Amino acid sequence: MTTPEIPDTLGAPGATGTRRTLAVVSAGLSQPSSTRLLADRLADATVRELEDLGHEVRVETVELRDVAHAVVDAMLTRFPTGDLARALEDVTGADGLIAVSPVFTTSYSGLFKSFWDVVDPDALTGMPVLLGATGGTARHSLALEYAMRPLFTYLRADVVPTSVFAATDDWAASADDQGAGLPRRIARAGRELARRVSVRENDGPADPFAATPSFTELLGGN
Template identity: 65%
Template sequence: MSERTIVTISAGLGQPSSTRLLADRLTEATTEELAAHGLDAVVHTYELRDVAHEVVNAMLTGFPAGELREMLEAMTNADGLVLTSPLFTTTYSGLFKSFIDVIDKDSLTGMPVLLGATGGTARHSLALEYSMRPLLTYLRADVVTTSVFAATDDWSGEADAVNPLPARIRRAGRELAEKVAGREPGDAADVYDDAPSFEEMFKRL
């Protein structure tokens, strides 16, 4: 079977995190659909909380380093992305936006992306459409039609008749898998190759 690489990035702040749980469910749905297309999935999952300090450093210096750089390289060379964020004051988290700000502006061009978000109440569900989707569209990513919002109450039941979340997750995973399956395996150039080391940066000071 041919392989496709899926990179999953969660901006959840807690441990355990409902945002990470949603990311895992979306990724699982995507890999199952890829298997139906005769494709194996290689999955790399990252949590932004683990590189929060490196994100800030990259914003200050202009150059990613360490685990953050590895994450960005993996994302750039992926065949598809799953991105999830908690919602605060009706929009994505500050950590999620800061991460997006350190991404090279051309690295996600044409990249299939599935978006998910979590929040306390369904009243904030449209934030996916008026904040997260435009942000990724601005970067020219190929965002799938179905985005998935999970409120706290959505985790209380699994049956489709009681809770539409599982069906929506499956539909979103199918849409991402179809886009990924329709592309050649990613072989993007490393847009971070030219980033200098800390030693080189120090010499410039």
């Protein structure tokens, strides 16, 4: 987990921006991991958009492989401890969430599901969430819509319209090429999440129409 220092003056009266915390959950099992790479790219895109909107951003990254044994223990005892307890606090206390899983046998990984099984079922209510997944081929891309999105809908999260799947071949596109393929989808998804995180109010409901996408966005434009 990474916790950059942020000045206490942020969020004070007269400050030009407000503080936002972004939680990133990666369920990759290997090191290096394409799942973590996608999670980092999505986080970078969201942070850029939030900073353009005038916010200071803190990113908390949770690698599930590091707390895998604690997740199993918590499922048995119902009492998360240590690094897992801190990870749960980071995730449930964030202003927005990026959740990325590898796809195994047409669905998210067991570790990914087990982590959300130990999260309080009411903790993600109304939280803006961006979903991502990785797999060997594009055949697995629909797992985002028939498996991952229903999971977070059940948890009453506010899932952004664009989810991002990265197959092995998608990484061949240049990271600087924002006009095509995976980089374009990442940029669009980050923009959608940033807009919802920006208007979210922790002390009350946000304007329900503030994050409504424009007709241009709905038609696939920038």
